[in-house]
Amino acid sequence: MKTILSPAAMQAESLAWRREGRRIGLAPTMGFLHEGHLSLVDRARERADVVAVSIFVNALQFGLGEDYDTYPRDAERDLALCARRGVDVVFMPSQADLYASGHSVYVEETDLSAGLCGLSRPGHFRGVTTVVAKLFHLVLPDVAVFGLKDAQQARIIERMVRDLNFPTEIVIAPIVREPDGLAMSSRNTRLSTEDRARAVCLYRSLCLAERLYAEGITEAGRIRREMRETLRAAQADTDYVATVDYRSLHPVEEIRDETLVAVAARVGGVRLIDNTVIGGAA
């Protein structure tokens, strides 16, 4: 496995792969890898000849007062996990190498970014689309794999690829969960033991939504209310509980197949997100 730090060296490598006709797969991450990330690697492997993982905690997508400084990092552990999983190249640029002083160009999505996490994290998705565009130009992936846990991000990246005509196929991989149902996230490591136990309330609220729907209840307002109650009972500080169309992310008041039920809440000061697609993701 090769580790590349320099953006220029990464791009030179990718251009050579393209010339050799090798299909490139990319799993973009912010590091502190868990089984969710590694499942992206597996999906990339199925579809590509060379698999790259990028590890970069992108300051641009963190707002003031958010957890950029405390976001967990462990490069050595990440490299060992990648090597064991058969990754070909890990791209780990520095902040200074990836963003020139006087950086002034951004990629902005203006429709899907408005709601959900976009409301409480202004500028977040601009940071995401900008860094993903940069990583796509450096790694030149034929296929890039993102996790469904960040469902809104997944939709926004698909839209970016469509609207800017990137020559890249986007694959969305299902959420990987801990045994008790908590969606895997690098941020879970920041939870105290007590908060870790409470954090499963996000998953439970989604299970409740699935169960109510299975019982024939389709009124989204009622489902959201009961979900909020589940979160409140666990002392989670709810940011949003949303029922939206899986494709357009527009709110729906009647739950049906392909409704995305999404939740964001703080548990012990750590912001967590989770979601489920009613009837399963297409």
Add this chain to the structure above:
Amino acid sequence: MKTILSPAAMQAESLAWRREGRRIGLAPTMGFLHEGHLSLVDRARERADVVAVSIFVNALQFGLGEDYDTYPRDAERDLALCARRGVDVVFMPSQADLYASGHSVYVEETDLSAGLCGLSRPGHFRGVTTVVAKLFHLVLPDVAVFGLKDAQQARIIERMVRDLNFPTEIVIAPIVREPDGLAMSSRNTRLSTEDRARAVCLYRSLCLAERLYAEGITEAGRIRREMRETLRAAQADTDYVATVDYRSLHPVEEIRDETLVAVAARVGGVRLIDNTVIGGAA
């Protein structure tokens, strides 16, 4: 010479070229080609194995009340000129094929775009960077050539390539002028005979700036005043006369080598731009 209308077909062709290790050159245009455009083709030819010209009048970069509808178009003439100049592929997408309904992703430059044409044409450069990003993803150029007449655009595209890490070299080609000095522009064809004669005032005002500087005058305010007088005398409606640093586009009050002297004015209702770089462009 091949003519390609479909974005998907263009991208498939470009990906095949990249796999074959052929260097791709691109000259992006809005058509109604003149010798200025064709000089871009020549520069691309020197640096690439296959030369593509894109022809697309990009509605997104025109503001309300601007000349999108009256912008001159003549596809057959353009194709004949390209064939004669040895172009390999002309890419002529339709508006509907290039912009999906519900398009919501934009590339935005936030520093260099603020002044000059950005002031009187809000949204213009967002349209330019967005369409150029799209064209770059469809044609996948190793090298793309832009004209120095749109000096601000050239700087913005260079910045976009730097900040988003496009694997593309940008070449800026010098302004090509009519025998009397008028900078070539597709819009010149919209001038009446009388206005065509008057339009040379932009070039004359730039020559005046060069002459004053050669005489030892470096006070930018005085030079701009005299230039405005030249434009007024020809009954041109001045949008701006600017003296800025060629790289940063920040205003300078003391002219020196590498100062960009830029002018925009309406002649008979047609908006024209022109510029000169003191001491010659680097």
